[in-house]
Amino acid sequence: MGEKITKMDRQPIISAKDVEITFSLRGKKLNAIRKCSLDLYDGETLAIVGESGSGKSVFTKTFVGMLDVNGKITGGSIMYEGRDMTKFTEKDWLGVRGKKITPFLLSRVKDLTEGHSLEANIKLVLHNAEIGAQIASNL
Numbered sequence: 001m002g003e004k005i006t007k008m009d010r011q012p013i014i015s016a017k018d019v020e021i022t023f024s025l026r027g028k029k030l031n032a033i034r035k036c037s038l039d040l041y042d043g044e045t046l047a048i049v050g051e052s053g054s055g056k057s058v059f060t061k062t063f064v065g066m067l068d069v070n071g072k073i074t075g076g077s078i079m080y081e082g083r084d085m086t087k088f089t090e091k092d093w094l095g096v097r098g099k100k101i102t103p104f105l106l107s108r109v110k111d112l113t114e115g116h117s118l119e120a121n122i123k124l125v126l127h128n129a130e131i132g133a134q135i136a137s138n139l
Contacts, residue, residue, distance in 0.1 A: 012039035013080070014063065014101075020075030021058055021067065032058050035076070062086075064103050065093035 021033035033055050040046050048056045061067050062078060065088055078085040080096070088096075116124070 010041065012041050014040045015079045016076065017079075018076035019059065019062065019073065019078060021062065022072055022074045023068070024070045024072075032071070037076075060103055064097045064101050065090070066097070066103070
């Protein structure tokens with residue numbers, strides 16, 4: 001009989017450990033994210049939910065190198081394909097952003113297509129992103 005594979009037996013696709021993000025605002029430092037960690041494994045779906053202003057978008061933007069110019073990862077690591085994304089250059093991000101990792105950011109529930117399940121909405125976004133990537137590659 002087949003053996004059951006557990007998370008302990010495999011490596012995460014992406015692993016964020018103790019990530020800290022700071023923004024410079026009017027000459028001061030604002031600690032926006034403090035010691036945030038997660039592991040995402042193949043076949044899993046991750047949804048980060050929370051109150052407005054809790055840091056969901058800021059945290060997830062680090063996975064595609066899209067922090068605002070006044071934002072900086074000041075601690076921790078984000079491992080992807082054996083590399084620490086907190087050390088990526090813009091050239092590194094071009095090989096990942098939109099090709100291997102695509103953010104699906106919703107600003108409000110109204111951003112969802114009414115009458116469709118969340119799964120259907122995500123599939124629609126992914127389909128549209130694929131079409132957009134095809135168009136962009138032909139420019």
